[in-house]
Amino acid sequence: MADEPISEKKRPATLGDVARLAGVSASTVSRALSRPDLVNEATRERITWAVSRLGYIPHGAARALAGRGHRAVGVVIPSLRFGVFAELVETIQARLDEAGFGILLGHTGGDPEREYEQARALVERGVDALVLIGNAQQPRLLRLITDVGVPVVTAFDYDESSALPCVGVDNEAAGRCLAEHLLDQGYDEIAIITQPTLSNDRSGKRVDGVASALRQIGRAVRPEFLIECDGLAPSARDAMGALLGGEKRPRAVVCFSDLMAIAATAECRAQGIAVPGEIAIAGFSGIGLSDMVDPPLTSVRIPAVEIGDLIAERLLAHLMDRAAVGSALVAHELLLRESTGALREL
Amino acid sequence: MADEPISEKKRPATLGDVARLAGVSASTVSRALSRPDLVNEATRERITWAVSRLGYIPHGAARALAGRGHRAVGVVIPSLRFGVFAELVETIQARLDEAGFGILLGHTGGDPEREYEQARALVERGVDALVLIGNAQQPRLLRLITDVGVPVVTAFDYDESSALPCVGVDNEAAGRCLAEHLLDQGYDEIAIITQPTLSNDRSGKRVDGVASALRQIGRAVRPEFLIECDGLAPSARDAMGALLGGEKRPRAVVCFSDLMAIAATAECRAQGIAVPGEIAIAGFSGIGLSDMVDPPLTSVRIPAVEIGDLIAERLLAHLMDRAAVGSALVAHELLLRESTGALREL
DNA sequence: GATATTATTGCAAGCGCTTGCAGTTTGAAG
DNA sequence: CTTCAAACTGCAAGCGCTTGCAATAATATC
Structure with missing residues (x-):
């Protein structure tokens, strides 16, 4: 009334x-x-x-204009379809929200061109800070960042020599660690199914890691055992099909995401190939499902939530107290499960 | 130079x-x-x-203040961890981006209280429109919406009597359709693993749908066969464990997400129960992985991308040309796969 | 050529909110 | 009773950009 x-x-x-x-x-x-x-x-x-x-x-805009800052940070990721990015975004949003900051999203589909555009669009929209993925930004983007002077933190890849502060794992070590495990298990011909490594420095470094482990024992990644796909299940499955159809079959396949690994496993199952036993398959990221599938998937867990927390924390420290932001290395974790179990004697 | x-x-x-x-x-x-x-x-x-x-x-804020609108729409979802929401968000972002609109995100964790807060925060931030999930908003939220006069579209549930325009499937029909399929296959004791139905009208309606199918043949959902969990894999698996450990075992289990269904399957596998054969398991959403697991999962596909497109389209029509926004019913699709294959004679 | 149009551009008034600075009030100290 | 600091408040000047309206220049109509 x-x-x-x-x-x-x-x-x-x-x-x-x-x-x-x-x-x-x-x-x-x-x-x-x-x-x-x-x-x-x-x-x-x-x-x-x-x-x-x-x-x-x-009225937010009026506030922002009158000098309070926009209270928003932009996050530019390849795609929410990949669980780790979704987790990252969600974590950052939750943490920043507590401090009254909102987050604006941009998707690149893995295209560096679009990464630039999206970042720029977010800057234009007035974000007070930016979160990017990986440490392979185009020079153009780097220039934009310094020109505008927005603080930036990159996620998922730790790189000492990065121009930008970063929070992530050592992808090369992660790749190496997984390969060494495979080698230990007796799988010596390792193939890789990856997203395009050109636009994805994390994948590139993981490949390097695997190669490095192989080099230790005097081997190398055969060119035909390095297959790129778009990262989604169908194309990963096709990639596995190609591997299986080749002259020589790999003994182990590492996929740079669990999703791809599960798809690869499906292809093996369809062709009646035992995993593990005939072929070992390992994933990356350690999504929640990886231990629910059959066989449970060996994977390198990338702690997206922890990374998100650290990033949010850094961002806030900088935004509120102008603290300098530094990089942080977070640990990956090898999740040993059945999919890379013992090799069956042939 | x-x-x-x-x-x-x-x-x-x-x-x-x-x-x-x-x-x-x-x-x-x-x-x-x-x-x-x-x-x-x-x-x-x-x-x-x-x-x-x-x-x-x-300068975005200045533009907004000077009367051009903020060119941003807010999307409030339970969690990006659920693939369908991630897909929805990504689709909407991509479509709106083409028109120069950005999107601001809010997570509720399924809590109506937080839904209100997040929506409000987004409004405050100046979004020109809002996307919400489902049609069970608190009166308080509805009031806020009309007070402020932001256009809103809800996603995933189509409801003729909704106060807000909505784009989604008929969840009751979807639930019924899946139950009927199970019944056809000979599975007559159906259990349900769901997210909390109080804060999730989609789930509630699906339950109704299943119940309705059962009623057709003179049965009902046994109370102990309706289990709520937080929607993530571990708790879904626990739920399945509870079902299996009960007095009477269900013959079929429908899970309101594929993730939960896969987790439930894992529990059966662990207990040596054949799926299908002894127990049929079906999911919801039709995520990309559902046909890659073993057994391939029967699921009701909810076309998140299509819904996102329709929403973006409507929003833009309204934002650019002030067109009225109306609701749209999109079709769900029953994906028949092995997990609900023929019942094994006992 | 004179007048009516049309194409360009500048003026100035805000949009709604924050903030430095200054005025007012009140209580305490001298 | 003054004097002064402390505690509140109000004033007014923007923040950077958009836009209706008016002014000027250029082109077209008779």
């Missing part, structure tokens, strides 16, 4: 409306809202009342 | 800077940027030159 709005209809209430209703100046309302301690308690209460009476909602 | 910035350092270039450099007024620059046809070609070229010379990037 006390709810009928004063104004005729549309126009949302402004600071001024609240001020008028509360019988104070706009400045006071503004302060009451952002620095309550500066305002007399009685006044503040009257203002609070007016605010809810009018259903007043501060 | 011709790249040294005029200004000493920081302050990003403004419209005024460009105007000065190009020897015109700010208004002209503004027009050259947003309505090129209104500006003389020669002038426009000079402006373009000045823009790139200065690396000028328009």
Whole structure:
């Protein structure tokens, strides 16, 4: 009954409306809202009342323009379809939200060109900081970043020599570690199914890691055992099909995502090839499903949530207290499961 | 060599800077940027030159404030961890991006309370429209929406009587359709593993659908066969364990997401129960992996991409041309696969 | 040639909110 | 009773960009 709005209809209430209703100046309302301690308690209460009476909602753009910053950070990722990115985004959003920051999203589909565009669009939109994936940004993007002066943190790949602060794992070590495990198990011909390594430095480094492990024992990755696909299940399965149909068959296949590994396993199953036993298959990322499939999948867990937390933390420290942001190396973890179990004697 | 910035350092270039450099007024620059046809070609070229010379990037907040709208829409979802939401978000982002709109994200974790908060935060942030999930918004949220007057479209559930325009499937029909298939196959004791139905109207309606199918043949869902879990793999697996450990075992289990179904299957496998044969398991959503697991999973596909497209389309039509937004029913699709194959005679 | 159009551009008034600075009030100290 | 600091508030000046309106220049109509 006390709810009928004063104004005729549309126009949302402004600071001024609240001020008028509360019988104070706009400045006071503004302060009451952002620095309550500066305002007399009685006044503040009257203002609070007016605010809810009018259903007043501060106008973000006006605030941003008047110098408070936009309170938003942009996150540019290849695609939400890959679980790790979704987890990263969700974690960052949750953490920043607590501090009143929102997040704006951009997808690249793995295209560096689009990465630039998306980042730029987000900057234009006014983000106070940017999160990018990996450490292989185009020079153009790097230039934009320094020109505009937005703080940036990159995710998922730790690289000492990165131009930007980064939080991630040592992908080369991760690749090597997985390969060594395979070698230990007796699988010596290792193939790789990966996303395009040109636009994906994480994959590139993992390949290097595998190659490095092979080199230790005097071998190398055969060119025909390195297959790129778009990262989704169908194309990964095709890739496995190609591997299986080749002259020589690999004894082990490492896929740079669990999704691809599961697809590869499906192809083996379809062709009646035992996993493990005839072929070992390993994944990457350690998504929640990897231990629910048959056989449970060996994988290198990439702690997306931890990375997201560390990034959010850094961003906030910088945004709130202007603290310098530094890089952080987080540990990957080898999840040993059946898919790379013992080799069956042939 | 011709790249040294005029200004000493920081302050990003403004419209005024460009105007000065190009020897015109700010208004002209503004027009050259947003309505090129209104500006003389020669002038426009000079402006373009000045823009790139200065690396000028328009200030989003100022634009928004000056009346162009924020060019952003907010999307509030339970969690990106569920593939369908990630797909929805990605699709919407991609489509809106083409039109120069960005998207702001909010996660609720399935909590209606947080849904309100997140929606409000997004409104405050200035989104021009909102996308919500399902049709069970709190009255409070509905009020906020009408108060502020933001256009809203809800996703994933089609409901004629919804207060808001919605784009989605008929969840009750989807549930019924899956149950009927199970019944056809001879599985007559159907259990359900679901996310909490209180905060999730889609699940509630699916339950209704299953119940309705059962009622057709004079049966009902036994209370102990309706189990809620948080929707993630581990808890779904536990739920399956509970089902298996009960007095009476169900003959079929429908899970309201493929992820849960895969987890449930894992539990059966661990207990040496044949799927199908002893127990049939079906999922929901039709994620890319569902036909790669063993056994391939029967599922009801919810076309997230199509829904996202339709929503983006509607939003844009409204945002650009003020067209009214209406609801749309999209078809679900029963994907018949082995996990609900023939019942084995006991 | 004179007048009506049309094409370009500049002016100035904000959009809604934050903030430095200054005025007012009040209580304490001298 | 003054004097002064502390506690509140209000004033006014923007933040960077868009836009209706007016002014000027260029082109077209009689």
